[in-house]
Amino acid sequence: MFPKITKMNIVPVAGYDGFLLNLSGGHAPWFIRCVLVLEDDSGNRGVGEIPSSDGILKGLEQCRSLIEGARVNEVKKVLSQARHVLSRNGPEERGRQTFDLRVAVHVVTAIESALYDLFGQALGMPVADLLGQFGRQRDEVEALGYLFLLGDPDKTDLPYPKTTDPVDAWDEVRYREAMTPDAVANLAKAAFDRYGFKDFKLKGGVLPGEEEADCIRALHEAFPEARLTLDPNGAWGLEEAVRVLEPIKGLLSYAEDPCGQEGGFSGRETMAEFKKRTGLATATNMIATDYKQLKLAVQLNAVDIPLADCHFWTMQGAVAVGELCNEWGMTWGSHSNNHFDISLAMMTHVAAACPGEITAIDTHWIWQDGQRITQEPLTIRDGQLTVPTTPGLGVTLDEDKLMEAHQLYRQLDVGQRDDAMAMQFLIPGWSFDPKRPALVR
Ligand SMILES: O=C([O-])C(=O)C[C@H](O)[C@@H](O)C(=O)[O-]
Numbered sequence: 001m002f003p004k005i006t007k008m009n010i011v012p013v014a015g016y017d018g019f020l021l022n023l024s025g026g027h028a029p030w031f032i033r034c035v036l037v038l039e040d041d042s043g044n045r046g047v048g049e050i051p052s053s054d055g056i057l058k059g060l061e062q063c064r065s066l067i068e069g070a071r072v073n074e075v076k077k078v079l080s081q082a083r084h085v086l087s088r089n090g091p092e093e094r095g096r097q098t099f100d101l102r103v104a105v106h107v108v109t110a111i112e113s114a115l116y117d118l119f120g121q122a123l124g125m126p127v128a129d130l131l132g133q134f135g136r137q138r139d140e141v142e143a144l145g146y147l148f149l150l151g152d153p154d155k156t157d158l159p160y161p162k163t164t165d166p167v168d169a170w171d172e173v174r175y176r177e178a179m180t181p182d183a184v185a186n187l188a189k190a191a192f193d194r195y196g197f198k199d200f201k202l203k204g205g206v207l208p209g210e211e212e213a214d215c216i217r218a219l220h221e222a223f224p225e226a227r228l229t230l231d232p233n234g235a236w237g238l239e240e241a242v243r244v245l246e247p248i249k250g251l252l253s254y255a256e257d258p259c260g261q262e263g264g265f266s267g268r269e270t271m272a273e274f275k276k277r278t279g280l281a282t283a284t285n286m287i288a289t290d291y292k293q294l295k296l297a298v299q300l301n302a303v304d305i306p307l308a309d310c311h312f313w314t315m316q317g318a319v320a321v322g323e324l325c326n327e328w329g330m331t332w333g334s335h336s337n338n339h340f341d342i343s344l345a346m347m348t349h350v351a352a353a354c355p356g357e358i359t360a361i362d363t364h365w366i367w368q369d370g371q372r373i374t375q376e377p378l379t380i381r382d383g384q385l386t387v388p389t390t391p392g393l394g395v396t397l398d399e400d401k402l403m404e405a406h407q408l409y410r411q412l413d414v415g416q417r418d419d420a421m422a423m424q425f426l427i428p429g430w431s432f433d434p435k436r437p438a439l440v441r
């Protein structure tokens, strides 16, 4: 008999973050996540990490009675029941922010991760070996260097982290203002020195498009061999996207969400048109976020690289997208949000189980590196993460660190991400507009 789950613990947590800019505004000095911890009667613990919100905490609570008392091999049964219970809350939409506002799919992923962690431990197998049709496909997963324009923390009275004792250039630059092409190239150089990235992505949707294109030129000059992409999260109109990216298309490997919903056309329609007009490959974490949208995106030939983040596709769902990509001549990739080290492990196992050639995965880890809630977070070396070979997710919770992160969460007066708050210090009265870069007001 497999072990039984005896206890489910829902732990909302927070960690520190820099003033990272994007279409949704500027990151607060903290990021907020939710950790799910399941204990079984053999003494093992399984963990999952997802974004947090009141809806997500409530959704997890709704599933408690399905989980406590279940056996760790009943993964699929518990997940089907959880989906059913959550579906009664009604339909949900991703929304137009840069981050996904759905509840149910995130809740299911937290449960899935913690259950697979326990199931893997009971079987003596790593999660990557259990996922998808084929299990582990690789032992190393490539990550990209995810760069952001950075607001000046000194223009706010918010408690942004400060580097007091830098160990290297990355520590020196990551919490300071970076608003110019040179500053972006410096970020890339410092990140390369620490992590060895071969690919870089710049988050756009902040400055006028042409200025962001200049940042790509600076990145290309610093790293002529690197695969580069720019992601304005659909902020630009189709004409603007073509105008901005056409002159630098030779420098980009793909364009991520260059345009989106506009004037009666869906984001899939404008992206298809963009692809036709520029010949550039496209990636998205905004317009192919479930199977129906993915089907339409494929029919329209709107997307080459669906960024199937396991947090909003589920782990098995993200691998299923990877399997489809491999069959259909597309390329799988993963999006990310700010995260702790449990999510880093989840994304690594998922990427390891996607067959064929995949693109380097996004991770915000470089902005959080140094913080942790497990005893030994995975590390990025030569641009790669090594896929754990130990049973389950291969991470061990650090109780003290988890409680520290929970205490920080409790000190905050917010329970979910809000990028408009810090923007008030740069532009009083600032509010989100999905069609206007954050600093174009
Ligand atoms: O690829 C993306 O669209 C993201 O990583 C979305 C995130 O919300 C990003 O914009 C951020 O962290 O500010």
Ligand SMILES: [Mg+2]
Pocket (backbone or CB within 6 Å): 231, 233, 256, 257, 284, 285, 335
């Ligand atoms: Mg994106």
